[in-house]
């Protein structure tokens with residue numbers, strides 16, 4: 001059976017939700033960062049990591065989501081097959097990987113972004129992260145002004161990809177999502193989805 005290696009609350013939540021939307025059998029294996037189990041499948045020690053039946057391993061959330069949406073076209077999660085629909089999916093996947101996700105790193109791990117050891121230096125990095133994450137959530141908010149889901153073609157793996165980051169924004173930014181009402185609306189729309197609730201409960205260990 002295909003297997004997803006995940007850590008609760010991490011960006012692996014995205015393919016976890018996508019697998020549930022798809023509805024085909026899969027295993028979900030909870031791992032801890034730095035564990036031998038995770039390093040054996042991904043030398044970067046990162047989640048998500050996805051393993052196919054035959055042992056083929058795929059890393060990078062964007063690549064896993066794209067693969068799943070194309071492996072299961074019946075689930076209708078790719079955002080569309082036209083040249084431009086594919087380019088839009090690629091564009092937003094890249095935005096989530098490189099811009100929005102990356103903006104949270106200074107907040108999660110400020111010590112990776114300064115050689116200074118003081119609390120004040122680390123706090124300054126966290127504040128810079130808040131500023132950057134807010135900027136990127138603003139970009140997402142503008143996209144959602146005109147439609148309910150990120151891609152014009154309706155709900156897609158790209159929405160699942162955004163979901164963990166939107167939750168980080170709600171929890172970690174001083175104002176939460178108050179300045180991003182369309183992002184909040186997407187959050188709420190996904191939150192009420194039974195598949196999303198099922199995965200959140202699993203990740204919470206319920």
Ligand SMILES: N[C@@H](CCC(=O)N[C@@H](CS)C(=O)NCC(=O)O)C(=O)O
Pocket residue numbers: 010011012033045046047048059060061062097
């Ligand atoms: N570019 C990778 C990033 C993966 C990543 O760094 N995931 C985080 C969790 S959100 C992680 O596993 N961090 C562990 C670490 O950095 O040590 C992707 O998009 O899959």
